[in-house]
Amino acid sequence: MTQPSPDLLFKALADPSRRALFERLCLDGEQTVGALTAGAGISQPAVSKHLGILKQAGLVLDRHEGRQTHYSAQQRALAPLVDWTGRMNRFWEARFDDLENLLKRMDQ
């Protein structure tokens, strides 16, 4: 169970159709391919392909039941994204602190 790379996540979420599918799964919970296709505005094969990419990125899980496949969001998969943005912000804050320190020193 290795962490998905930020690269895979960013790439997977860069497409609006995929992001919309993932958002629906987050907001409304588990859904079948048919349900997701309705209202997606693209064909069922396109939806299936997108779901495959989301799955490969670790963003969704699939569960087979009879002849339909249920997809659900794997929320933990967003962790690397949160980490990454946190790292970028951390460095910014560090340099911001430096600036504050500089200003304080200049004040004296």
Place this chain on the structure above:
Amino acid sequence: MTQPSPDLLFKALADPSRRALFERLCLDGEQTVGALTAGAGISQPAVSKHLGILKQAGLVLDRHEGRQTHYSAQQRALAPLVDWTGRMNRFWEARFDDLENLLKRMDQ
């Protein structure tokens, strides 16, 4: 000063070269195009084009000084990303809470 859309941000950060440039700007602070090109592994025009896309996404700022251009990270631009991941996680937590409540009710 309108907020950059998550779409622009995800698209801009989906490319490894661009993400590397942005990371360097976050970690090491302001840099000229020449400095960024050294060690980027791609040509100077490619770097310039990537910087243009990052700028359009609101991720970097440019500052002209003589014949060189200095780029720096605009950290606030990551806010929509943090918001988005927060929203996705919030809904997950909400459903998790529902599950917990359900289990508690089942316990009684």
Place this chain on the structure above:
DNA sequence: TTTTCTCATAACCATGTAGTTATGAATGTC
């Protein structure tokens, strides 16, 4: 002024990608 340096833009090319239709595999229904 002429030359050099730094960067951005133009033009182009190869590849990746998001969509389509057609079809097949597996399951449920009659």
Place this chain on the structure above:
DNA sequence: GACATTCATAACTACATGGTTATGAGAAAA
């Protein structure tokens, strides 16, 4: 068994995209 339903895959197309080289614009240096 015959048919219908649900999804995934294959094959294809159109376009986006990331890279290149060539060139131009503007500022500094000679």
